[in-house]
Amino acid sequence: MAEIEKDQAELIIPPTMPMLPVRDVVVFPYMILPLFVGRDSSIKSVEEALERDRIIFLAAQKNVEEEDPKSKDIYRVGTIAMIMRMLKLPDGRVKILVQGLTRGRVKRYLKRSPFFHLSIDKLDEPEAPKITLEVEAVMRTVKEHLSDIVGLGNLVAPELLQIVEDMNEPGRLADLVISNLGMKVNDAQKILETIKPLARLKRVNELLRKELDVLNMQAKIQSMAKEEMTRSQREYLLKEQLKAIRQELGEGDDFEEEIEDLTGKIEEAEMPEGVEEEALKQLGRLEKMHPDSAESSVIRTYVEWLVELPWSKASEDNLDIIAAKKVLDEDHYDLEKPKDRILEFLSVRKLTAKKKGPILCFVGPPGTGKTSLGRSIARAMGREFIRMSVGGMRDEAEIRGHRRTYVGAMPGRIIQSLKQARTNNPVIMLDEVDKIGSDFRGDPSSALLEVLDPEQNTSFTDHYIALPFDLSNVMFITTANLMDPIPSALRDRMEVLELSGYTEEDKAQIAKRYLIPRQREQNGLKGDDIDISDPALRRIISQYTREAGLRNLEREIGSVCRKVARGLAEGKKKKQIVTAGNLHKLLGPPRFLPETGREENEVGVTTGLAWTQAGGEILYVEASLMKGKGGLTLTGQLGDVMKESGHAALSYARSNAARLGLKEDFLEAKELHLHVPSGAIPKDGPSAGITMATSLISAATGIAVRKDVAMTGEITLRGKVLPIGGLKDKALAAMRAGVKNIIIPEQNRKDLEDIPGPLRKRMKFFFVKHVDEVLAEALVKSPFKEVGKKKQG
Secondary structure, three states: OHHHHHHHHHOOOOOEEEEEEEOOOOOOOOOEEEEEEOOHHHHHHHHHHHHOOOEEEEEEEOOOOOOOOOHHHEOOEEEEEEEEEEEEOOOOOEEEEEEEEEEEEEEEEEEOOOOOEEEEEEEOOOOOOOOOHHHHHHHHHHHHHHHHHHHOOOOOOHHHHHHHHOOOOHHHHHHHHHHOOOOOHHHHHHHHHOOOHHHHHHHHHHHHHHHHHHHHHHHHHHHHHHHOOOHHHHHHHHHHHHHHHHHHOOOOOOHHHHHHHHHHHHHHOOOOHHHHHHHHHHHHHHHHOOOOOHHHHHHHHHHHHHHHOOOOOOOOOOOOHHHHHHHHHHHOOOOHHHHHHHHHHHHHHHHOOOOOOOEEEEEOOOOOOHHHHHHHHHHHHOOOEEEEEOOOOOOOHHHHOOOOOOOOOOOOHHHHHHHHHOOOOOEEEEEOHHHOOOEOOEOHHHHHHHHOOOOOHHHEEOOOOOOEEOOOOOEEEEEEOOOOOOOHHHHHOOEEEEOOOOOHHHHHHHHHHHHHHHHHHHOOOOOOOEEEOHHHHHHHHHHOOOOOOOHHHHHHHHHHHHHHHHHHHOOOOOOEEEOOOOHHHHHOOOOOOOOOOOOOOEOOEEEEEEEEOOEEEEEEEEEEEEEOOOOEEEEOOEOHHHHHHHHHHHHHHHHOOOOOOOOOOOOOOEEEEEEOOOOOOOEOOHHHHHHHHHHHHHHHHOOOEOOOEEEOOEEOOOOEEEOOOOHHHHHHHHHHOOOOEEEEEHHHHHHHHHOOHHHHHHOEEEEEOEHHHHHHHHEOOOOOOOOOOOOEO
């Protein structure tokens, strides 16, 4: 307190200053309190004070309900104060922390708009009177009254009594007591306007005595009310006593408490009107039943499910687009299309709150980051994330739930997920949606039609709950390895985003940024314990893994880290540097030899490109012409579609024998054998059509096939080349094999945008519409007299 007085003594009070009218409170000298300022004129007064010397005059309004007070509506005596802190609130108001300095009186209003600016007469505190018997008696009386008021339940800060007990200045004591008791504005204003310390303290004593009389009367009334207990109160007391007696006898019954608890939860759940009505109806049935009956257990469980569902609880979306993009980029490298789609959704939500949650489907090989991307999306949006695997699901009740008539009935997994999330707008990921089964118990994929349809899921009805639940706020994300097994009706309801395999450069970047640090942490290694060089990392990618995703790559990196961790555990303190030269000591010999192209141009051997669930692969198709009785032999464990492509290729060659320089009966005494190596691996699909045709025609004409060309495309009997899928993965496979010339269908020209720019620059693509163009590019010399070439580098 002495420091505050010293600061105030050194502070120069200006003769003019802005004024802030205050409501509901009278500010006294040395009083520190926060004020919320909302009126425009008041905010301008605060700003004016802050721009000058932070000094402002605080005067109370005579009428607290007056929104635009005039000078006549404001008391002329107030407190000169200093603004210690200021904070602007989101709703436009300003919060200030002020400290009263000294009393002041309005001398003259200099300006009334846009804020009050006035000249002030400073009212200095008179010198404290000597402590006479009268002064001492009044001070003791005030302190005793204050102690009695606190004892009667008036909420006063505990430390106030100690401060008051140690205070020996009458004026300061009066100001301190009156400022902490919350008196009426007019009573407090009278105290403020009383300048003489002893007179001020006597007025405070009178107010305290009146307040003490009121509190004593209030306590007396409450005591009388308790004595005059009504009949209903006595019955309640007797019931409580009876309950206590039963509990003492071991016959306690918590059933009524359970009913009361469920009633309170129903009110807190903020259910829709129809749902709350059903919940109260079921609760009423439960209250009339015996608590140990089987049906009461069913109803009790049902009501508990209703109150625990998030009917109106939703998490607030993070609509900061820059921050969301940062989170997505932190968690995943590349994957631009899915990231852009999520940012587009958040941008729309920022402009309108009526946007329904999208239904996304991530399709791609295993290990390409589909599930982790969903988790990252939930983190970026600030929503709860729930993962639900539907692979192998065969029972429709897994989605819609069981009817309550069955023993052990439960809600479906959608409702269970919402209960787990505790919000009605989580991100729910349905994993392996392409592996849903069906049997006599129903078809789960058909049940998902309602869940994943934004026009229907606003009133999704679970068989167990039997009440509509709004799923339109939920963001559903499904994942699949293949699109073909997904029913067309279900596929139509989803927005498909393809996550193709990663290039070797992508895998290296992801390993450096995410996989190596994660495995190092999981295996207890520090940054200076292990260093995996770039050549070693690329060798792990190319010779120890063969996949479109990253799972096996992370396993191999984890294996390297475990070997190093073992060395450290055995006492080896030296930092382990993993190079391409010593990698085999940690992981053994390479599991996969690098894919290599053919060493020379060969007759009847063509390099094809195939797509598998693990990404793209190169495929050699071999054809041989030999003596026989005519016909075509197909080997290599080929599927029906691939066999049909072989027969279509042969039919094209026979129907164009004259143009190819062959006799029309060239197969009567000979036989063609078409073989696709790696015979233990099943193969199927139409995209090997032009590859088979090239091998057959090469074997029949004796013209060799170029070793630096790979191809993919479906063939028709008329020789037309039809489009294929998986172009990016097939191009990656060709690059790994060192083949830089690729023949693809003309209709796949648009798909070049999906291939990374660096890869496009390193490869040469030939776009063809007919097999004649394929043969012109693939064979070392054309079997035709004139065939136009159409290519693009």
